[in-house]
Amino acid sequence: MSDSSSQQPRTAGPATRRPSVGVRVGKIMVGGGAPVVVQSMTNTDTEDPASTAKQIAELARAGSEVVRITVNTPAAAAAVPRIAERLAMMGVDVPIVGDFHYNGHQLLEAEPACAEVLAKYRINPGNVGFGKKKDSQFASIIEKAIQYGKPVRIGANWGSLDQGMVATLMDENAQRPQPWDAGVVAREALIRSALDSAARAEQIGLPRDRIILSCKVSGVQELIAVYRDLATRCDYALHLGLTEAGMGSKGITASAAALAVLLQEGIGDTIRISLTPEPGGSRTQEVIVAQELLQTMGLRAFTPLVTACPGCGRTTSEFFQELAKTVQGHVRAKMPEWRVMYDGVENLTLAVMGCVVNGPGESKHANIGISLPGNGEAPSAPVFIDGEKAMTLRGDRIAEEFVGILDDYVARKYATRTA
């Protein structure tokens, strides 16, 4: 029997990143060892430059490092340069990716300014065209990418599988002594569709460092299986995302479950969380979830996160929940300004705890922590700064005073950025 106490405990943290070829998307590097990039997609009508530019700006200000827009009609393609002009006037500098289906070859040919302005083209091998026209339409998009010096994401999707590829693999499968099950054949079709298309793009002349791949499915276990396989079969940079993840907590949970497993294994160079917004909800939620996923996994730091206990019968006051919400909201509201002013502020850690059981201990681990009084405890809230008890707050202005302490700390602790 082995002596488990003599074994070295496993260290916490993700596996070494899968090596991939770096691809420059405008000013952003994807893959090649660069930090995992957060991206998002608009849901405005691209033909409307004002609302599309406004939403791109919101997504970029929330932290999206690349933003994709659909380019589906001649009017949408014609609007792309106008969207870029509006963004420049707003002082927003973010790479814009054009999402093309069916008519991308025509739109890129008809609107050279659109082809020029976009930082990347996204095409789906299942939707480039059909029948005999498919190969020539694929080739003409790749030729445009070569002409304009743009990278291309070849994004296969479960919902629009290349039917020619499916038929070929079904025939191959029928010849096997023990045929694979239909799910395995479909996964193989998705992967082969992406890999074969990438190989064809390279034959046409698109360099390897201008190709990103994705193979999106809507099931968590299928996505993990597909990307594990894809990751071992190529060194292209990979875009990760669970397609059609859904709404609210279901979409967030499913995306996080799938992407966390893959990121932990070192797979994935850029991520998008495909959430269906609540009616009237903000599109920026998908950016916040992507950032929080990467940050809570220790892969990147974007914004100070608040550690808060869940609350229990020892703290019946809603004040504790309100304080946690106020502090997280304050930090998010301040971050655009802090990010520009202070170096390293995204690494700040905060704790808002409901009572004395875990409050002081958790507060000491944070840069700033507060432990509110639980039921029956003295009505005082000790504040810890860098592990030491610094002061005690009392009365009905605890929230304002704590936020003031936080602002002072940030100004003192983080060096002012030089331009």
Ligand code: SF4
């Ligand atoms: S810190 Fe206190 S209030 Fe919060 S969950 Fe633990 S025991 Fe409950």
